[in-house]
Amino acid sequence: MEELQNFLKIHSTVEVAQFLVGMYLEHETAKGKLGGYIVDCEAYLGPDDQAAHSYGMRQTPRLKAMYQEAGTIYLYTMHTHLILNIITETAGIPQGVMIRALQPVAGIKQMEENRGKTGVALSNGPGKLVQALGITRDLYGHSIFTSPLRLVTEKRKQPKKIQSLARIGIPNKDKWTEMPLRFVAAGNPYITNIRKSQISTDYGWQKEQH
């Protein structure tokens, strides 16, 4: 965990976003541990990024967590859905990574119950994975290092290829609309809007090394 904390300190938001592809995300709930691999995420680059909530160093009550230290959990609601972000820089620099999709590994049965769906619909979108993992607003502002919701570096998988794409859902933001700040594990079926022909049988992971 200290290792991860250090990683956040010395790397840029974009580098962290790329590192989070393949990272194991786990939520310890009353109904057991729910977790899986992050396969799709987006970087939001604070003051300059027109698509970021914190564009122009905007300060509002809900943005409070964005100005806290790296590892802080930033949650916001969007059209009835809760969206999960992880803050990536030191306090005062409002940048973060939005978690877009997860390949479920542990507690899949519980996730199906939480979602009322099965298969890729469990977690192939930001609001979906939050619901699948049972994440709630009271995690707002807590740390990814010390809360029931945490990143497990030891279980991280290595993607064969990280693909850079334009971010989703941010039209009319000049160059920021097109900038390749979205990173996915190429070939993984849980990626948002992936085409069937793009899915690979190994789900986009490197082979385990022995």
Added chain:
DNA sequence: CCAACGATATACT
């Protein structure tokens, strides 16, 4: 009041 870092159902080639 209205836009928003979505999700879903429904309607189409």
Added chain:
DNA sequence: GTATATCGTTGGT
């Protein structure tokens, strides 16, 4: 398979 319409809540001018 892709496209659109509608749902719905909260935060910020």
